[in-house]
Amino acid sequence: MSKNREPKKYMNPYLGGVLLGLVLIVAFWVSGRGLGASGAVKSVVVAGVETVAPKHAQNAVYYKQHSEDSLKSWLVFEMLGVLVGGFLSGAIAGRLKFSVEKGPHISGKIRLIAATVGGIFFGLGSQLGRGCTSGSALTGMAVLSLGGFVTMAAIFGTAFALAYFARKLWL
Amino acid sequence: MGPLVANEIISPDTNLFLAFLIGIGFGFVLESNGFSSSRRLAGMFYGYDTTVLKVFFTAAITGMLGLLFMSLFGWIDLSLIYINPTYLWSAIGGGVIMGVGFILGGYCPGTSFCAASIGKLDALAFIGGIFLGVLLFTEAYPLWENFFNAKYLGSPLLSSVLGLSRGVMTLLIILVALGMFWVGEWAEKRFARDDYKLNQK
Numbered sequence: 001m002s003k004n005r006e007p008k009k010y011m012n013p014y015l016g017g018v019l020l021g022l023v024l025i026v027a028f029w030v031s032g033r034g035l036g037a038s039g040a041v042k043s044v045v046v047a048g049v050e051t052v053a054p055k056h057a058q059n060a061v062y063y064k065q066h067s068e069d070s071l072k073s074w075l076v077f078e079m080l081g082v083l084v085g086g087f088l089s090g091a092i093a094g095r096l097k098f099s100v101e102k103g104p105h106i107s108g109k110i111r112l113i114a115a116t117v118g119g120i121f122f123g124l125g126s127q128l129g130r131g132c133t134s135g136s137a138l139t140g141m142a143v144l145s146l147g148g149f150v151t152m153a154a155i156f157g158t159a160f161a162l163a164y165f166a167r168k169l170w171l
Numbered sequence: 172m173g174p175l176v177a178n179e180i181i182s183p184d185t186n187l188f189l190a191f192l193i194g195i196g197f198g199f200v201l202e203s204n205g206f207s208s209s210r211r212l213a214g215m216f217y218g219y220d221t222t223v224l225k226v227f228f229t230a231a232i233t234g235m236l237g238l239l240f241m242s243l244f245g246w247i248d249l250s251l252i253y254i255n256p257t258y259l260w261s262a263i264g265g266g267v268i269m270g271v272g273f274i275l276g277g278y279c280p281g282t283s284f285c286a287a288s289i290g291k292l293d294a295l296a297f298i299g300g301i302f303l304g305v306l307l308f309t310e311a312y313p314l315w316e317n318f319f320n321a322k323y324l325g326s327p328l329l330s331s332v333l334g335l336s337r338g339v340m341t342l343l344i345i346l347v348a349l350g351m352f353w354v355g356e357w358a359e360k361r362f363a364r365d366d367y368k369l370n371q372k
Contacts, residue, residue, distance in 0.1 A: 007370075009370055009371055009372050010203065010204055010205040010222075010369075010370055010371040010372070011200075011203045011204050011371065011372065012371065012372045013204060013222045013225035013226045013229070013371065014225055014226075014229050014352075016200060016203060016204035016222075016225075016226045016229070017225060017226040017227070017228065017229020017230045017232075017233065018229055018230075018233050019200045020197070020200045020201070020204075020226060020229075020230035020233070021229065021230040021231070021232065021233020021234045021236075021237065022233065022237070023193060023196040023197050023200060024230060024233070024234040024237075025233070025234055025237035025238070025241070026193055026196070027193050028173070028174065028234070028237075028238060028247065028252055029173040029174060029175065029241065029246070029247055030173070030174065030175050030176065030181070030186065030189050030193070031174060031175070031176050031186055031189065031190065031193075032173075032174030032176060032177045032251050032252050032253055033174075033252070033253040034234070034253075035193070035197055035281070036281075037279070037280035037281035037284065038280040038301065038305070041280065041298075041301050041302060041305050042305050042309075044302070045302060045305045045306050045309060046309065049306070049309065060309075060310070060312070061312050061313055061316065062308075062309040062310075062312035063309065066309075072187065074186065074187060074190045075190075077187045077188070077190040077191045077194065078190040078191065078193055078194035078197065079194060079281075079284055080191055080194060081190065081191040081192060081193060081194020081195040081196075081197065081198060082194045082195075082197050082198035082201070082281065082284050082285055082288070083194075083198060083284055083285075083287070083288045084191075084194070084195050084198065084288075085194060085195035085196060085197060085198025085199035085200075085201075085202070085285075085288075086198035086199065086201060086202040086207060086284070086285035086286070086287075086288035086289060087198075087288040087289060088195070088198075088199055089198070089199045089200075089201075089202035089203045089289075090202050090207065090288065090289030090290075093202075093203070095202075095207070095289050096289050096290055097289070097290050098290040098292060099290060099291060099292065100291070100292045100293050101208060101209050101210055101277075101286075101291055101293055102209075102210075102293065103210065103213075104366050111293050112292070112293060112296045113296075114275050114276065114277075115209070115275075115276045115277065115278070115293040115294070115296040115297040115300065116276075116296045116297065116299055116300040116303075117275055117276070117300060118271075118272045118273070118274075118275035118276020118277065118278070118297060118300060119272065119276050119278075119283070119296065119297035119298060119299060119300020119301045119302075119303070119304060120272070120300040120301075120303050120304040120307065121268050121269065121271045121272030121275065121276070121300075121304060122268075122269050122272030122273065122276060122278075122279060122280060122297070122300070122301055122304060123272075123280075123300060123301035123302065123303060123304020123305040123306075123307070123308070124268055124272075124304035124305070124307050124308050125264075125265045125266065125267070125268030125269035125270075125271075125272055125304070126265065126269060126280060126301075126304075126305070127265070127304075127305055127308035127309070128261050128264055128265035128268060128308065128315065128318075128319060129261060129262055129264070129265020129266050129268075129269060130255060130256070130258065130261065130262070130265070131255060132269060132279055132280045132281070133227075133269070133273075133279035133280070133281065133282075134279070134280070134281040135255070136255060136262075136265075136266075137227075138227060138230060138231055138234075139234075139255070140255050141231040141234075141235075141344075142230075142231050142234030142235050142238065143234075143235075143238065143252055143253075143254050143255075143328075144235065144328040144329050144330050144337065144340060144341075145254050145255050145257065145326065145327075145328060145329070146257045146324070146327045146328060146329050146332055147255050147256065147257035147258070147259075147262045147324075147326075148255060148329075149329050150257065150259065150262045150263060150266065151262045151263075151265065151266040151269075152266070153266070154262070154263050154264075154265070154266020154267050154269070154270060155266045155267075155269045155270045155273060155279075156215075156270065157266075157270065158266065158267045158269075158270025158271060158273075158274075159215075159216050159270040159271075159273040159274040160216055161270075162270065162271060162274045163216035163217060163274055166274045166275060167217070169213075169274075169275070169277075170210065170213045170214075170216075170217060170277070171217060171364075
């Protein structure tokens with residue numbers, strides 16, 4: 001290993017949680033809604049299909065119901081901000097680096113396949129559950145929404161239940 | 172006074188600009204806490220790193236308390252805050268599918284964008300997967316349309332379902348969270364690994 005400068009330490013998680021909560025409160029106060037992520041992908045997918053295959057979009061049920069969705073949506077702008085904010089934090093802390101992060105006992109190729117498959121599941125599930133960890137679970141819990149707690153329990157409960165079977169990926 | 176956009180204090184376009192700034196804050200805090208690391212996020216499920224639990228629940232509690240106090244001071248009208256509706260079966264079904272995605276992929280959508288922003292290629296693969304998954308949902312929508320819309324309960328609050336006031340509900344959740352933080356701190360010692368360090372203050 002070369003003697004690169006060590007990346008800065010991560011923030012204290014409880015302090016980080018308070019700061020994340022404050023960002024959430026600002027979102028409520030400014031926009032009357034919480035944070036989200038998967039909704040931005042949905043907007044891009046709907047807009048993309050409408051552009052690439054307009055005939056198909058006119059006939060398929062989902063796109064007809066969501067034709068008012070556009071790229072000029074709150075979540076799209078918020079997620080563009082996430083890319084900038086993450087990059088800034090990484091730059092300040094010295095963590096900008098192209099890499100494939102993986103458990104110690106799998107190859108990079110396996111990791112990339114597992115990540116892609118995981119993304120497919122998460123993308124599908126987020127649409128079925130009307131929001132992901134940010135929009136449904138975190139924001140939902142902050143506003144005490146029943147659905148938020150249910151989705152949070154289902155996500156984390158399932159991941160815990162399957163952790164044993166996926167251990168080779170991570171341990 | 173708040174929410175600003177609902178009370179027409181700011182315009183819809185200003186709202187979008189502020190969404191961008193809010194996103195910067197969101198991404199910055201996620202990255203500063205290591206949510207750009209799949210091993211850290213997955214550590215939650217093996218106990219060697221429970222940062223996810225600590226940050227996630229501290230944030231939810233801070234959000235709950237913030238809303239309570241701001242409404243008490245008359246700074247925000249809670250009736251104008253969006254409450255996500257509950258469709259019970261799809262909330263559970265979607266959550267289960269997301270849980271599978273989490274343990275395989277090591278990210279959720281927000282954290283994958285954050286990780287991709289600092290160069291994690293596995294996060295980029297995950298994002299590619301999300302797009303495919305969303306496309307699968309929208310294309311095959313008739314297959315799950317009924318399931319998606321089943322068992323609609325409106326937008327109930329956990330507090331009203333349990334017959335508690337907002338304040339008492341929040342207090343209970345804080346107590347539960349404190350218990351979980353204790354378990355998390357214990358787990359990080361019990362399941363610590365030689366090949367992984369927490370690297371945090």
